[in-house]
Amino acid sequence: MSQQPLSKQRPVECPCGGAAPNPRSDVKAPRFAQCCGRYIDDGDIAPRALELMRSRYSAFVVGATDYLRATWAPQTCPADLDADTDAPDAPRWLGLQIKAFADTGENSATVEFVARYKVGGRAHRLHELSRFVRGDDGRWRYVDGDIRD
Ligand SMILES: [Zn+2]
Numbered sequence: 001m002s003q004q005p006l007s008k009q010r011p012v013e014c015p016c017g018g019a020a021p022n023p024r025s026d027v028k029a030p031r032f033a034q035c036c037g038r039y040i041d042d043g044d045i046a047p048r049a050l051e052l053m054r055s056r057y058s059a060f061v062v063g064a065t066d067y068l069r070a071t072w073a074p075q076t077c078p079a080d081l082d083a084d085t086d087a088p089d090a091p092r093w094l095g096l097q098i099k100a101f102a103d104t105g106e107n108s109a110t111v112e113f114v115a116r117y118k119v120g121g122r123a124h125r126l127h128e129l130s131r132f133v134r135g136d137d138g139r140w141r142y143v144d145g146d147i148r149d
Pocket of ligand 1: 017032037
């Protein structure tokens with residue numbers, strides 16, 4: 001596993017775009033530092049699985065492997081996880097859309113999303129229903145998901 005630089009370049013606008021079910025068209029993209037950056041860089045606890053999911057998308061965009069690992073259930077987190085954005089086959093993330101968000105229990109939730117990205121010039125679309133659980137420490141974590149379409 002490669003060591004992440006302590007401080008990678010962070011975007012001004014949040015890559016997640018503040019994605020939410022039934023988005024309002026008049027809302028501008030939030031700033032990274034006030035959106036997912038609070039969770040990725042400042043250690044704030046995401047209040048809901050929705051915010052956690054958005055922050056994980058943004059973490060893939062900025063290559064925050066440590067954050068992805070910390071927000072992934074240990075039993076399903078890939079051992080070779082590496083979100084290095086400089087790798088030649090690294091996806092270039094284009095945008096996030098949230099289709100649905102639902103609490104399925106006191107400490108469990110699902111988020112259905114579509115993430116668009118390019119690899120080697122080819123456009124792809126990931127449509128997934130993701131499952132999240134909240135641990136005793138109050139932190140939401142990604143467990144797994146079902147690919148849709
Ligand atoms: Zn965000």
